Amino acid sequence: MKASEFHLYTTRETPADAEIASHQLMIRSGMIRKLTSGIYTWSPLGLRVLRKVENIVREEMDRAGYLEILMPAVQPAELWQESGRWDQFGAQLLKISDRAGRDFCFGPTHEEVMTDFVRNEIRSYKQLPIVFYQIQTKFRDEIRPRFGVMRAREFLMKDAYSFHIDEQSLDQTYWQMHEAYSRVFERAGLEFRPVKADSGAIGGSQSHEFHVLADSGEDVIAFSSGSEYASNIELAAVAAPAHQRPEPIQPMKQVDTPDAHTITELVEHHGVAIEQTIKTLIVKAAEDSGHAFVALLVRGDRELNGLKAQNHPMVASPLEFASEADIRSATGAGPGSLGPVGLEMPCIADQEVALMSDFAAGANADDKHWFGINWERDVKTPETADLRNAVDGDPSPDGQGTLQLARGIEVGHIFQLGTKYSESMNAVVLGEDGKSHVMPMGCYGIGVSRIVAAAIEQNHDEHGICWPLPLAPFELALLPMNAKKSHRVREFSDQLYAELREAGVDVLYDDRNLRPGVMFNDMELVGIPFRLVVGERGLDEGQLEFRARTATENESLPVDGIVAAVLERLGTRD
C-alpha cells in the first residue's frame, strides 16, 4: 500500500476525552473516530487491525470444527419474552419498534436467536454435539461507555453456542473451547491468563474468563506462585488466619475525632495503625433476613469483596449499599463514624476482624470513635465470613503457594450454561432412548473490538503503538529519505516496493514526500513493527537501515538480497 493512496490521518494532539493509552493512541493514529457516545467508525487503518483479530478468531474456530453462521442484529421481542429476558435484561437492552409498533431489540447477545435456530434445525442426538459461532456487531446500552472501543456500546463480538445430549459432552466441548481460546490469544501475540470466573446471573457450573494482562486493566486476577490456580479476585477465597486473638491490653475509650471521617484520616490524625482499624459498611439485608440492614466489618486497609458479600445469606443480592439517609436513621451517625459497638443491626465480620484486639472503630455518634475495642469484653463477637478481597501474598486457596495479583482486561468469557435457555425455549432432541432430552448448552464470547484496545494497552510506549506482528495493520514501513529531490532514492524505493509486494510482504510505502521526522513519528505512532529506510547515504554504501519498532538500534542490511533478508526478519507469518 502506498501511503499517498491510503487514508492516514494522524494527530499530534491528544483528544481531551481519551483517558487511557489505547483510546488516545487509537484516536491519534486515526484508527477510530467517535460518532456518538460509545459508537465508533473504524477507519481503513483501524479496520485492518480489527480484521486481523477477526481472522485469527475465525481460523481457530474453524480449526476446532465449529460452524460459522450469521444471525440478525435486530431481534423480535417475542423471543426475549419467551426466555424471560425482555424484562430481566434491564436498561442495557436497546429496545426499538417498527412502523407497526411491534417491539424489537438490537441484540446484546444471541442465546435466544441461537436456541430458536437450533430447536428448529436439530432433531436428533446424532447431530450432537454441535457448535455454531458468529462474528457480529452487538449493542449494549452501557450506563457509562468509556475508554473508546474498550467499553463501547456498539462492539464486535465473536459468540459461540454449543448444544449437547448431556452434561459430559458439554464439559468436553467446554474444555476444547478453552483450548481454542488459548490458541487465539497466543497467536495474537498477547500475554494473557485464563482464570476461573463467577458465572453470575447466567448461572452454570463452570466459567472462565480470559484476560489480557495490562496495568490499566479494570479487573484484578489472582494466581498462585505454587500451582496452576488462577481466578478473578472476585472468586479468590481467603483462608481464616491461623493465629489466636491476642489478649486485650488497652481499655476502651471514646475519642473526639471531628477530623476523621475516613480510615486514612483516622490513621493520619490519631496515630492509629491501619491494621488496628475497622471499616463498617452498611448494606441492605436480604429480604427474608428479618432485618433492613446488615453491617459488614473489614479491616481498615482491606477492600470489601462485593461478590462474597452478596452471596452471604443475610445480605441482599445484588449488593446494595445503604444511602447516607438510611445510615443516619438506622445508627444515628453518618457513614464516617460507624462501628460495631452499640450498633443496632446484625454484624458480619471478615474472618481476620474477629481475631483483632485493641482496635479502633466509629462510635455511631458523629465525630466520635472508640479506641481499644475488644471483642467479648466490649462488644459481642460477631458472626464471621470471608468478605475481603485477596491481596498479594495471601495463601493460595488450593493450599499451594501464595497469591499474586495482576490487572487484566477481560477479552473472553466461556460458560457452561446448562439448560437455562433450552428449557425455557423448549430446545429438545430425541435421544438414543427414543425420548426427548433438553439440550445442555454452552456459550462462549470473545470481544473482538476490545482485543484491539487491549493489545494496545499491553503494547505501547511513549512514541505510540507497538503492534504484535500478527495484529499489525502493516508489517513493514518503507521510508524513502528526501525522495522528492533524489531520483535515485525514489526509483530505488519504487522498485523495492514492487519487489517486497511481490514477495508477499504487507508493506506501507511512505511516498508522501514528507520530512523524515514526520514519517518516523507517524510510523511509530501507528505502530508498524518494522521499518526499512532508503537514503542517499545508504545507497552510496550499498546499505539500507532496518529497525524493529521496539528496537533502539538500526541494523544495516546490504542492498543485495534485501528482500530475502527482510523476509527472514519478519519471521514466520500466517
Next chain:
RNA sequence: CGGGGUGUAGCUCAGCCUGGUAGAGCGCUGCCUUCGGGAGGCAGAGGUCGGAGGUUCAAGUCCUCUCACCCCGACCA
C-alpha cells in the same frame, strides 16, 4: 439514574467574571526556501460561538429552558 463539568474554526483551547462588530496554536490550500526525528517565510480558506427563548440600544459573554458530550458511583466481551 444520582452528583460534578464542558459545548467557540477540522483538532486542542483562550475570550464569558466586568455585555460594545470572533481569537491563538496545530491542521488545511497556494507560492518560495528547507530536507535523516513533527522546518521557516509570505498569502489564503474556514466559525448562524450546541439549540430555543428572554433581558438589553447592543449577547459568545447575563437569565430561563433544552440537547449533546465528558468525569465520579451500580454491569460486561
